[in-house]
Amino acid sequence: MSSPESQLEVRDAHATYGGAVLALHGVSLTVRRGEIVALLGANGAGKSTTLKAISNLLHAERGQITHGQIVFDGLDVAVTSSANLVRRGLVPVLEGRHCFRTLTVEENLITGAIGRDARRSEVRADLERVYTLFPKLSERRRSLSGLTSGGEQQMTAIGRALMSRPRLLVLDEPSMGLAPLVVEAIFRTLKQLNVEEGLSILVAEQNSTVALRYADRATVLENGRTVLEGAAPDLRGRADIKALYLGSPEESAAHLAASADPPSHDHAAA
Numbered sequence: 001m002s003s004p005e006s007q008l009e010v011r012d013a014h015a016t017y018g019g020a021v022l023a024l025h026g027v028s029l030t031v032r033r034g035e036i037v038a039l040l041g042a043n044g045a046g047k048s049t050t051l052k053a054i055s056n057l058l059h060a061e062r063g064q065i066t067h068g069q070i071v072f073d074g075l076d077v078a079v080t081s082s083a084n085l086v087r088r089g090l091v092p093v094l095e096g097r098h099c100f101r102t103l104t105v106e107e108n109l110i111t112g113a114i115g116r117d118a119r120r121s122e123v124r125a126d127l128e129r130v131y132t133l134f135p136k137l138s139e140r141r142r143s144l145s146g147l148t149s150g151g152e153q154q155m156t157a158i159g160r161a162l163m164s165r166p167r168l169l170v171l172d173e174p175s176m177g178l179a180p181l182v183v184e185a186i187f188r189t190l191k192q193l194n195v196e197e198g199l200s201i202l203v204a205e206q207n208s209t210v211a212l213r214y215a216d217r218a219t220v221l222e223n224g225r226t227v228l229e230g231a232a233p234d235l236r237g238r239a240d241i242k243a244l245y246l247g248s249p250e251e252s253a254a255h256l257a258a259s260a261d262p263p264s265h266d267h268a269a270a
Contacts, residue, residue: 005032005033006030006031006032006033007031007032007033007072007073007167007168007200008029008030008031008054008070008071008072008073008090008168008200008202009029009030009069009070009071010027010028010029010030010050010053010054010068010069010070011028011068011069011070011071012026012027012028012067012068012069013026013027013028013050013053013065013067013068013069013070014026014027014065014066014067014068015049015053015058015063015064015065015066016063016064016066017058017061017062017063018062018063019062019064022224023046023049023063023224024046024049024050024053024224024225025224025225026224026225026226027046027050027068027221027224027225027226028068028219028226029050029202029219029226029229031168031200031202032200033198033200034194034198034199034200035194035200035201035216035217036190036191036194036200036201036202036203036214036215036216036217037201037202037203037215037216037217037218037219038203038204038205038208038211038212038214038215038217038218038219038232039051039202039203039204039205039218039219039221040204040205040206040208040211040212040218040219040220040221040245041204041206041220041221041222041245042206042222042245043206044223045221045222045223045224045245046221046223046224046225047172047173047204047205047206047221048095048172048173048204049063049224050204050221051092051094051170051172051202051204052092052094053065053070053077054070054072054077054090054092054170054202055077055082055085055090055092055170056077056078056080056081056082056085057082057092057094065078072085072088072090072168073088073089073090073167075088077090083115086115086164086166087115087116088167089165089166089167089168090166090167090168090170091161091164091166091168091169091170092161092170092171092172093157093158093161093169093170093171093172093174094157094172095172095173095176096176097150097153097154097156097157098157099145099146099153099156099157099160100145101144101145101146102144102145102146103144103145104141104142104143104144104145105137105140105141105142105143105145105148105152105156106127106141106142108145108156108159108160109127109130109137109156109159109160109163110123110127110163111160111163112159112160112161112162112163112164113126113163113164115164116164116165118163123163126162126163126165127163129162130159130162130163133159133162133189133192133193134155134158134159134189136151136152136155137152137155137156137159140152150177150178150182151178151179151182151185151186154174154178154182154186155186158171158174158186158189158190162193166199167199167200168199168200168201168202169190169193169199169200169201169202170201170202170203171190171201171202171203171204172204173204173205173206174186174187174190174203174205175187175205175206175207175210176206183207183210184210187210187211187213187214188214190203190214191214203215208241208242211232212232212233212235212236213232213236215232216231216232217229217230217231217232218230218231218232218235220235220241220245222245227245228241228245
């Protein structure tokens, strides 16, 4: 059973693709109600696979959980359809700014409300809420999504998820390919939703600098397993975290070399 304050629990999850490729081999994390948790790790660490497992979307890529358990609000994710998870409040925003390119921005947003059988008045109210959060989208509401900027497409994808009225928003690399100012604007909006509405957020990010600034806690993955977790301010203050787990191989090697014990004077003299 989940603890009362835990909204999501991932317990020692293992996952494979095609029954052969081991993608996760020991991922554990918790998202408590009303907090932002950053899921960090270098490229290939298993962040996207973890989020797809949480959203029960692995099967679309011939993937499956082979060990462990994922529980959202008392539901066993493995036996709950992704559509039902969305209806219950677990809403993913996948990597790649997925929009219906031939639909307008507003039409894209409206699709987010379809799964919950929203009344027309509710859809109108939710649209205005999204436009208040993302004023750029209000300006581009009649534009085809495929003709908008990368930042506007990411805002559209997040806005469409908000139209589903999530209780846990799961985002995969929202900063990818975006200018720093756009990234800051998106994360400020996510923090606003968290503070003002109590929205729980799990965000996978390679950009650990921005993620740790806005998150309450963080879990770090390396090679498909959890290697570290803790309060975001504590992890932000540790210089070794980025070098050991989040930087390039060259950065990691340099850090490890620099942190190695220097030879003693006697040995050097010899």
